[in-house]
Amino acid sequence: MISLDVALTLPRFELRVETDLAGGGVAVLGPSGAGKTSLLETIAGLRPRARGRVVVEGAVLMDDASGVRLPPEARRIGYVPQDALLFPHQSVGDNVRFGLRSGARSGLFDELVEILEIAPLIRRSPAAISGGERQRVALARALATEPRLLLLDEPLAALDVELKGRILPYLLRVRDALRVPFLYVTHNAGEAAVIAEEALLLREGSVVRQGPTEAVLAAMTGEHVDPAARYENVLAGALEPRAAGMETATFHAGGARLIVPATPTEAAPGRTVFTVAPEEILVSERPPERVSARNRLFGRVMSVRETPDGTWLRVHAEGIAWTVRLTHAAEEELAIAPGAGVWLTIKAHAFHRLA
Amino acid sequence: MTADDLGILWLTVRVAALATVLILPFGVACGWLLARWRGPGRTLAETVMSLPLVLPPTAVGLLLLQALRRNGPAGHLLERAGIELLFTPAAVVLACAVMSFPFLVRFARTAFEEVDPRLLSMARTLGSTPAAAFRRIALPLAWRGILAGTLLAFSRALGEFGATILVAGNIPGRTQTLALAIFQRTHIGQDAAAMRLVVLTVALGFVAVFATESLTRRRARRIGV
Numbered sequence: 001m002i003s004l005d006v007a008l009t010l011p012r013f014e015l016r017v018e019t020d021l022a023g024g025g026v027a028v029l030g031p032s033g034a035g036k037t038s039l040l041e042t043i044a045g046l047r048p049r050a051r052g053r054v055v056v057e058g059a060v061l062m063d064d065a066s067g068v069r070l071p072p073e074a075r076r077i078g079y080v081p082q083d084a085l086l087f088p089h090q091s092v093g094d095n096v097r098f099g100l101r102s103g104a105r106s107g108l109f110d111e112l113v114e115i116l117e118i119a120p121l122i123r124r125s126p127a128a129i130s131g132g133e134r135q136r137v138a139l140a141r142a143l144a145t146e147p148r149l150l151l152l153d154e155p156l157a158a159l160d161v162e163l164k165g166r167i168l169p170y171l172l173r174v175r176d177a178l179r180v181p182f183l184y185v186t187h188n189a190g191e192a193a194v195i196a197e198e199a200l201l202l203r204e205g206s207v208v209r210q211g212p213t214e215a216v217l218a219a220m221t222g223e224h225v226d227p228a229a230r231y232e233n234v235l236a237g238a239l240e241p242r243a244a245g246m247e248t249a250t251f252h253a254g255g256a257r258l259i260v261p262a263t264p265t266e267a268a269p270g271r272t273v274f275t276v277a278p279e280e281i282l283v284s285e286r287p288p289e290r291v292s293a294r295n296r297l298f299g300r301v302m303s304v305r306e307t308p309d310g311t312w313l314r315v316h317a318e319g320i321a322w323t324v325r326l327t328h329a330a331e332e333e334l335a336i337a338p339g340a341g342v343w344l345t346i347k348a349h350a351f352h353r354l355a
Numbered sequence: 356m357t358a359d360d361l362g363i364l365w366l367t368v369r370v371a372a373l374a375t376v377l378i379l380p381f382g383v384a385c386g387w388l389l390a391r392w393r394g395p396g397r398t399l400a401e402t403v404m405s406l407p408l409v410l411p412p413t414a415v416g417l418l419l420l421q422a423l424r425r426n427g428p429a430g431h432l433l434e435r436a437g438i439e440l441l442f443t444p445a446a447v448v449l450a451c452a453v454m455s456f457p458f459l460v461r462f463a464r465t466a467f468e469e470v471d472p473r474l475l476s477m478a479r480t481l482g483s484t485p486a487a488a489f490r491r492i493a494l495p496l497a498w499r500g501i502l503a504g505t506l507l508a509f510s511r512a513l514g515e516f517g518a519t520i521l522v523a524g525n526i527p528g529r530t531q532t533l534a535l536a537i538f539q540r541t542h543i544g545q546d547a548a549a550m551r552l553v554v555l556t557v558a559l560g561f562v563a564v565f566a567t568e569s570l571t572r573r574r575a576r577r578i579g580v
Contacts, residue, residue: 046476072479079480089495099481
C-alpha cells in the first residue's frame with residue numbers, strides 16, 4: 001500500500017497528488033512536463049520543498065503533520081532514472097555493491113547479478129557497456145538496497161526498440177521474482193499495459209485518471225494527452241517452441257493463438273512480449289477470405305474516438321484489448337459504432353518481438 | 356651549483372609544500388561550497404577569495420603585515436600566545452598560502468562543478484549520507500582537478516615574491532627563497548649566481564606545470580570534451 005498526499009510548487013503549476021495505490025506495479029502516465037519526475041523525486045526525498053505525507057508499506061517517510069521527514073538515505077526507495085546514472089568512476093560490480101547495506105542478506109548481490117544477467121559485465125566500466133546493460137545495472141543497484149518501493153523513470157525511453165527487448169523481460173522478472181512494488185513512468189501505453197496493473201494519469205501536476213491500467217488506457221486512447229505517447233499493442237504471453245525449419249511460430253496471449261515470426265530461440269527469461277502498431281491492424285465487417293495475413297480475429301468494438309490524426313478504436317478480441325488506428329475516410333466507410341462486431345486481420349510480420 | 360644554492364632550493368620547496376598542504380583542506384572545502392551553494396553571497400565570496408589573484412602581491416603583503424604587526428588585530432593575539440611570526444620562515448609559508456589559495460579554490464570549484472549533482476542524489480537514495488556521498492562520489496570524481504589545482508598552487512608558492520618580502524623580509528638562510536635570492540643576487544651584480552637559481556626555478560616550474568597540464572588533459576579526455 002502506497003499512500004501519497006503531496007504538494008510541490010513547480011515553476012508552471014502546483015504538483016498535487018493525493019492517492020492510495022495498491023502497491024503492485026503502477027504506471028505513471030502523462031505528457032512531458034506533467035510532473036511525473038517531480039513526483040518520483042518527492043517520494044525519494046530529493047525535493048526538500050515538497051510538502052505533505054508519504055507512506056510506503058506502513059513506513060511513514062514524510063509527514064508534515066507529525067514533523068517526520070526521512071532523508072533520502074533512510075527511505076529505502078530504489079530509483080532508476082532514464083539515463084541510469086551509474087557512477088562513472090566505479091566498475092559495474094562496485095556500482096551494484098554501492099547499494100548494499102551493512103545488514104543486507106547474504107547472497108543478495110549474487111542473486112541480483114543472476115536475475116539481471118550482469119555477471120559478464122561486473123568488471124567493466126559503465127562507459128564500456130550498452131544502454132540496455134546500463135539500465136540493468138542501475139536496476140540491480142537500486143534493488144541492492146532492498147527497497148520498499150522502486151521508482152522507474154522511463155527506464156526504456158532512451159533505448160531503441162531492440163534494446164528495449166532486452167530490458168523489458170528483466171523488469172517483468174524483477175516484478176515477479178522479487179515482488180518489490182514499483183512506480184513506472186512511461187510514455188508508452190503498451191509498456192504500461194504489460195508491466196502495471198494500476199495506472200495513474202498526470203496532467204499539469206494533478207491526477208486526472210486512475211484505475212486499472214487497461215481502463216485508464218482505454219479512456220486515454222486517442223485523447224490528446226501526450227503527443228509523444230505511443231499506443232502500441234503490447235502482448236505478453238507464451239511462445240510455443242519453434243518447429244524446425246518453420247518461419248513462423250505460435251504465440252499464446254490472452255485467449256488468442258497468434259501466428260508470429262519465428263525468432264532465433266534464445267534464452268528469453270520469463271514471458272515473451274510482442275508489439276503490434278495500431279496502424280498495422282486491418283478492420284473489416286465480414287471475415288476476410290483468402291488473404292495472406294495469418295491472423296484473423298473476431299471482436300467487439302468497445303470505444304471509438306476521433307482525433308486529428310485518425311480514428312482510434314478499442315476492440316476486444318479473444319481476451320485482448322486491441323488499439324486500432326484508422327484513417328477518417330476508412331472509418332466513415334465502415335461506419336463503426338461501439339458494440340459492433342468486427343474482424344481484425346494482422347500479418348504475422350506486423351508482430352515485433354520485444355522480449 | 357653551490358651548497359648555498361641547494362639550501363635556498365630546499366627552503367623554497369619546503370615552504371611551498373607546507374603552504375600547499377596547509378591550504379588543501381580549506382581550498383577543497385571552499386571549492387565545494389562555491390560549486391554547490393546556490394544562495395546569496397556566492398559571487399561576493401568568490402570575489403573576495405579571488406582577490407589575491409588580481410591584487411599586486413605587495414599589496415597583499417602589506418595587508419598581512421598590518422594584520423600581523425604587534426598592535427594589529429591578528430598580531431595582538433599571536434603575541435599573547437607567544438608566537439613570533441613576522442620575518443620567520445612561518446611568515447613565508449603564510450604569504451605563499453595566501454597567494455596560492457585562489458588557484459586551488461578555482462580548480463577545486465571547477466572540478467566539483469563537473470560532477471553531476473544527480474549522481475550525488477543517486478548516492479543518497481542508495482543509502483549515503485551527504486558526507487558519504489561527498490567522500491564516495493564527489494571527491495573521487497573531482498580528484499584530478501583538485502590535484503591539478505594543488506600542483507598549480509604549489510607552483511605559485513614556489514615563485515612567491517611580493518607578499519613574502521613584506522612579511523618575511525629577505526634573510527639569507529632563514530626566509531630567502533629562490534625568488535628573493537634571484538632578486539638579491541641581481542641587485543648586487545652577481546648575475547651568474549642569479550642565473551643558476553633561474554635554471555633551478557625553470558626546472559621546478561616545468562615539472563609542476565607539466566604535471567598539471569597532463570592531468571587536466573587526461574581529465575578532459577575522460578569526460579569527453
